[in-house]
Amino acid sequence: MIKTDILIIGAGPVGLFTVFEAGLLKLKCHLVDALPQVGGQLTEIYPKKPIYDIPGYPAVNAGELVDNLMKQIEPFQPTFTLGERAEVIERLEDNSFLLTTSRGTKINAPVIAVAAGLGAFEPRKPPIDNIERFEDDKGVAYFVRDPEVYRDKKVVIAGGGDSALDWTIFLANIAKEVTLVHRRAEFRGALDSVEKVHQLDMEGRIKMITDAQVVGLEGQDHLKEVTIKHKNLGTFAKEADEFIPLFGLTPKLGPLENWGLEIERGALKVNTYDYSTNVPGIYAIGDINTYPGKLKLILCGFHEATLMCQSAFKYIYPDKKLSFKYTTVMGEQGILATASKVAS
Amino acid sequence: MIQITVIDREGKTHELEAPTDMNMNIMEICKAYELPVKGTCGGMAMCSTCHCYVLSDHDLPEMRQAEEDMLDQAFFVEDNSRLGCQLMLNDEMDGLIIQLAPENED
Numbered sequence: 001m002i003k004t005d006i007l008i009i010g011a012g013p014v015g016l017f018t019v020f021e022a023g024l025l026k027l028k029c030h031l032v033d034a035l036p037q038v039g040g041q042l043t044e045i046y047p048k049k050p051i052y053d054i055p056g057y058p059a060v061n062a063g064e065l066v067d068n069l070m071k072q073i074e075p076f077q078p079t080f081t082l083g084e085r086a087e088v089i090e091r092l093e094d095n096s097f098l099l100t101t102s103r104g105t106k107i108n109a110p111v112i113a114v115a116a117g118l119g120a121f122e123p124r125k126p127p128i129d130n131i132e133r134f135e136d137d138k139g140v141a142y143f144v145r146d147p148e149v150y151r152d153k154k155v156v157i158a159g160g161g162d163s164a165l166d167w168t169i170f171l172a173n174i175a176k177e178v179t180l181v182h183r184r185a186e187f188r189g190a191l192d193s194v195e196k197v198h199q200l201d202m203e204g205r206i207k208m209i210t211d212a213q214v215v216g217l218e219g220q221d222h223l224k225e226v227t228i229k230h231k232n233l234g235t236f237a238k239e240a241d242e243f244i245p246l247f248g249l250t251p252k253l254g255p256l257e258n259w260g261l262e263i264e265r266g267a268l269k270v271n272t273y274d275y276s277t278n279v280p281g282i283y284a285i286g287d288i289n290t291y292p293g294k295l296k297l298i299l300c301g302f303h304e305a306t307l308m309c310q311s312a313f314k315y316i317y318p319d320k321k322l323s324f325k326y327t328t329v330m331g332e333q334g335i336l337a338t339a340s341k342v343a344s
Numbered sequence: 345m346i347q348i349t350v351i352d353r354e355g356k357t358h359e360l361e362a363p364t365d366m367n368m369n370i371m372e373i374c375k376a377y378e379l380p381v382k383g384t385c386g387g388m389a390m391c392s393t394c395h396c397y398v399l400s401d402h403d404l405p406e407m408r409q410a411e412e413d414m415l416d417q418a419f420f421v422e423d424n425s426r427l428g429c430q431l432m433l434n435d436e437m438d439g440l441i442i443q444l445a446p447e448n449e450d
Contacts, residue, residue, distance in 0.1 A: 045390050118384060127419050127448050160416040183421055188413040213421075248417040250391070251384070296386070 002079065004030035006312055007099060007109035009086045009256070012040025014286030014301030015115035016069040021309040023076030023342050024335070025322065030107055032099070034120035035249075036083040039066035041117055044249060053299060065298075075339035081105050085120045087255045097281065111312045114261075114268060114277075114284040115305070118251035126158070126245045128217055139223025140243050150175045154239055156226050158214050159246035160184070165193035167244065168206055178206040179238060181228060185210045217243065264290050274311030275304045281315060283308045346438035350379055351399070353444050362433050370396065370428035370442065381444065387429040392418035394428035395445040402440050404431060419448045 006022050008015045011033035019029040037043055039062075047063035054060055060068075084101035089112065092098055096110045123142035125131060134140040144150075144167055155175040157168050160182040166189075168180045180197065187194045201208040209228060215235070216227030226240045253266055262269040262278045267290035270276060275283050285308050286301035294300075313322050327335060348370075350358045362373045371394035374381040382393035389410040395418050398404065404426070407415075411430045415421050425445065431437075 045385065046388060049388065124417060124419075124448070127446070161413075183416060184412075186412070188409075188416055247419075 001098075002030055002081070002105070002107040004028050004079070004107065004109045005316060006030075006111045006113055006309075007032070007097065007107050008113045008115055009033075009099075010040060010114065010116040010286070010288070011035075011038040011080065011082070012115060012117050012286065013042055013065060013069055013298050014117075014305055015040070015113070016066070016073055017302050018113055018115060018285065018305040018309065019073040019076050019078040020069075021306045022312070023073065023339055024325075024327070024330075025309055025313045026338060026342050027309065027313060027316070028342050029076070029078045030081070030109070031078060032081045032084060032086050032101060032105075032107065034083070034085040034102075034122070038070065038080070038082070039063070041251075042066050044121055051298070053297065055299060075336055075343075077339070077343040081107065085254065086116075089259055095281070110281060110316050112282045113305075113308060113312070114256065114282065114288055115286045115301070116256060117287045119253040119256075119288075120251065121249040122252050122254070123245075124247040124250045126214065126247065128215065130217055134217055134219065134223050134243070138221065139219060139241065140217070140245070142245060144171075144244065147171065147174055150242055152176045153241040155179070155242045155244065156181060156214065156238065156240040157244045157246065158182070159248075160187045160189070161246065161248065162189040162193060164246040165189040165197050167246065169193065169196050169200065172200050172206050175242075179209060179240070180206060181209045181212050181214050183211065183213050214243065214245070267294075273307075275308040276311060283312065346433065346435060346440075348373070348433075348437060348439070349441040350374060350377075350396075351441070351443040352379060353446060362437075364433045364435050364437075366433075368433050370394070370426075370431040370433065372429070373433060374428060374444075379444070381428065383429060385429075389414045389427055389430055392427060393447075395420070396426055396428050396442045397422060397445060398424045398426055398440070398442055400439060400441040402437060404437075418445075420446050 005027040006029045008018050008031045011031040022029050042062035049062050050059040084103045087102050088100045090098050097112050099107045150171050151174050153175050154177045156179045158181045171178050200206045211231040212228050214226050215229045218225045225237045229235045268284035270284050270289045272291045275285050277284050285304040287296045346362050348360050348362050360377050371383045384393045385391035392414050411427050
């Protein structure tokens with residue numbers, strides 16, 4: 001079991017900056033994120049987009065901001081559980097929280113800071129009525145865990161981005177048959193991959209069906225065929241053992257809806273005094289929270305994180321006195337000395 | 345000021361008065377009228393929660409790459425699909441009729 005002072009749900013910009021502010025107060029942080037990498041929306045949705053309203057940066061690319069935040073918090077040695085979704089929390093006898101992730105990792109902390117943005121990123125599921133019936137090894141998977149599953153199988157892949165192209169190319173050598181279905185003739189993936197897929201199609205090693213989408217799934221205990229709707233040719237069935245829809249990721253509030261937190265229009269209600277939720281010990285900062293006048297801005301999230309850490313300190317150590325020092329007063333030596341106490 | 349018509353997901357028609365001098369797009373005007381348009385990404389053509397169908401035969405600005413790419417990851421896409429956030433309000437849009445596309449919620 002991992003033990004920490006502040007358990008941060010969400011490793012986006014606001015969650016990352018929390019580590020710094022907590023660190024100045026000698027509080028240790030552990031971050032959990034459903035994505036396999038840090039940065040949240042900035043890394044997943046718009047890494048190359050410049051942001052113009054980060055104070056002190058006339059312009060900064062989202063990905064670069066994440067890199068800088070990682071550099072800024074490095075002295076405080078935060079720990080991470082990535083690629084796992086925060087699933088269940090329980091309150092222990094000593095009043096601390098125990099979080100269990102989707103892969104069973106357990107983390108114990110007196111304070112939880114929910115910095116989950118718009119929620120946990122999950123694959124976009126196509127709106128096919130019975131699709132859930134074929135999940136869990138019955139023919140539908142939203143990402144490829146083990147390519148060997150597809151050996152000598154008839155595979156249908158849907159989508160037009162890099163993952164659809166890459167897996168089409170990769171599985172062409174493993175599967176018995178690969179069919180790529182996409183809604184238009186153009187693909188948005190890397191040019192190399194697009195050319196490669198066209199070449200494989202010409203060589204007859206894969207089958208490409210464009211201007212089409214998968215609209216139905218058939219089978220008893222396992223997927224048997226998919227129904228494809230083509231713009232000009234109408235609807236037809238295609239034999240398939242496995243269907244891999246690859247339509248990117250989208251954030252979902254998910255399990256944290258069941259944590260007893262007050263929710264208003266998909267966001268967690270907080271007190272603007274310290275960004276605490278209705279559950280003592282749980283705070284919500286950044287895009288995930290709501291209060292009168294709320295703006296979903298990174299810079300506002302940074303402010304919220306800073307005030308939240310002060311409150312978290314008092315919550316964890318009600319009898320300790322908290323003296324506030326500017327980082328300019330602490331200096332680099334002071335910050336590093338503080339950091340070494342957090343890390344130990 | 346122009347007039348646009350929005351048909352919501354329940355089939356109800358809303359007449360909106362839309363200013364053309366405030367640098368607003370269709371997603372934003374829908375939100376201003378509290379229609380059920382999320383606009384999750386804030387207008388970067390990166391989420392498709394403002395996906396709509398254009399029902400009138402207005403000559404709209406052509407789709408840019410980002411919009412086409414995002415529609416690849418959306419569902420219920422038709423030939424008249426657009427992302428509201430990519431349609432800046434202008435005087436030529438007077439009388440425009442759009443319908444909100446279904447949401448893909450499980």
